[in-house]
Amino acid sequence: MNSRSRCVWRFRRHCLELGGRTWIAGILNLTPDSFFDGGTHPDVESALQHARRLLSEGADLLDLGGESSRPGANSVPSDEEQRRILPVLRALRAETDAPISIDTRRAETAAAALECGADIINDITALRDPDMAGVVSRHRAGLVLMHMRGDPATMQKQPVYEDVLREVETFLRERIRIAREAGIEDEALAVDPGIGFGKTPEQNRALLRAFPEMRIGNRPWWIGVSRKSWLGTMTGRPVEDRLAAGLGALAYAALNGAHVLRVHDVKDSCDAARVVDHLLEEPKINELA
Numbered sequence: 001m002n003s004r005s006r007c008v009w010r011f012r013r014h015c016l017e018l019g020g021r022t023w024i025a026g027i028l029n030l031t032p033d034s035f036f037d038g039g040t041h042p043d044v045e046s047a048l049q050h051a052r053r054l055l056s057e058g059a060d061l062l063d064l065g066g067e068s069s070r071p072g073a074n075s076v077p078s079d080e081e082q083r084r085i086l087p088v089l090r091a092l093r094a095e096t097d098a099p100i101s102i103d104t105r106r107a108e109t110a111a112a113a114l115e116c117g118a119d120i121i122n123d124i125t126a127l128r129d130p131d132m133a134g135v136v137s138r139h140r141a142g143l144v145l146m147h148m149r150g151d152p153a154t155m156q157k158q159p160v161y162e163d164v165l166r167e168v169e170t171f172l173r174e175r176i177r178i179a180r181e182a183g184i185e186d187e188a189l190a191v192d193p194g195i196g197f198g199k200t201p202e203q204n205r206a207l208l209r210a211f212p213e214m215r216i217g218n219r220p221w222w223i224g225v226s227r228k229s230w231l232g233t234m235t236g237r238p239v240e241d242r243l244a245a246g247l248g249a250l251a252y253a254a255l256n257g258a259h260v261l262r263v264h265d266v267k268d269s270c271d272a273a274r275v276v277d278h279l280l281e282e283p284k285i286n287e288l289a
Contacts, residue, residue, distance in 0.1 A: 004257045004280070007218050010187040011142030012119045014099050018220045018259040022273035025101065025262040026051075026059030027226065030084040031068045031076075047088045055098060058270035061120070062096075063262055064089060064113075065103035069124055069197070078108045085109070086116055093117035101144070107131035114139040122222070122262075124148055124197065126175040133182030144190045144222045145175045149198030164203045168193050169214045176217055190220045190260065201230040208249070212257030220259035225249040227264055247272045255280070 006019035016023070028051050030041055041047040051062055066084035067076040081104060092100060093116065101120035102113040107129045110121045114135065120142035127133050127145065136143045147168045149159060161167050172191045179189055193207045211221060225231070231245040232238065243265055250261050250269055254276040263269040 004212070004254075004259060005215065005218055007220050007259070008187050009142060009190060009220050009259075010185070011099075012140055014119060014142075016099070021277045022254045022258070023060045023260040024058060024266060024269055024273060025061040025063045025222070025260055026054030026057075026266045027262060027264050028054065028062055028064045028088070029068075030064060030066050030088060044087045044091055048091055051088070051092055051096075054266045055096060057267040059098070059266045061099040061101055061260070062092065063101040063103055063122055064092075064118075065122075066109070067104065069103070078106045081106065081109050082112050085113060089113055089116045089118060099142075101142070105129060105132075107135045110141075111135045111139075114141055120144065122146070122192075124194070126171070127178055133179055133184060136179075136188075137183040140185075140188070142188050142190065143179060143184060144192055145172060145179065146192035146197065146222075147171050147194040159198045159200050159203060161203065164199065164206055165210050165214070168207060169216060172214075172216050176219070186217060186219070189217075190222045191216050192222045192224065195223065195225055196228040196230055199230075201233045204230050208253055208256065221257060222260045222262060223253045223258040224262040225253060226262065226269075243268060251276050 004019050009016040009018055028047060030047055041050055054062060064085055066081035085102060089100065099119045101122045102110060102118045103122040104110050105123055105125040105128065110132060121136055122144040123132060124146045125148060176189060193211050195204050195207060226246045227239050227242040231242045231249060235245045237245060247268060250263065251272050253261060254273055261269060261273065
């Protein structure tokens with residue numbers, strides 16, 4: 001039975017009908033210190049080549065980031081974040097109409113990126129910057145609201161909850177309320193439970209098992225599990241050897257109701273997602289395979 005709800009994600013010039021299949025967002029880290037691929041795209045041309053590869057392998061969206069959000073990562077000034085992101089974004093916008101998301105928690109960076117043609121702001125702090133909601137609203141952009149305790153530098157120090165499911169759900173509902181009050185339409189919003197952001201491996205497991213039951217305003221679920229440290233906790237594998245573990249988590253999330261999966265390994269993730277989508281279809285038992 002398909003637990004994935006049908007919904008529309010509408011922003012700028014895009015209207016995505018979600019729920020019929022799994023959508024894949026390819027990660028393009030433009031940082032020197034991201035936990036998996038930091039420093040591998042040090043200039044615009046190498047970043048463009050990687051983005052083209054992600055799209056050719058089946059990515060539906062691209063998610064660009066100029067600041068690492070790995071556990072323990074230090075903050076980056078907005079001007080440095082923009083220096084990393086904007087030249088690549090401008091070059092990409094000149095050659096692709098694919099939706100482009102910007103992974104930032106700063107309204108200043110978000111505004112500059114949206115003016116350069118970005119479509120979505122992926123805000124891991126869910127509007128903690130008081131100017132962020134206004135920026136997103138003015139540009140009629142998409143917005144991903146993620147749950148995180150603290151910030152990347154502190155989030156894994158004491159991830160204690162009385163009830164992680166209730167607290168994440170309550171937080172996301174409250175952030176949706178704030179977005180609405182700023183004039184952001186419900187159909188522009190997606191939500192992310194923040195797997196690996198201020199959670200223990202057991203709390204991550206509980207969220208992945210339960211998030212489809214939350215149905216927070218029937219907004220699409222944006223989920224990131226790719227190569228994360230809790231997969232290493234389960235398997236004992238270093239980050240470079242976590243592809244298979246990540247595909248297992250991706251398949252479970254997709255079967256359990258995720259709409260968009262944010263991944264490093266697009267080709268393999270698309271293969272896994274297509275199998276999941278096929279299994280979720282109603283079987284046509286009278287047709288030959």
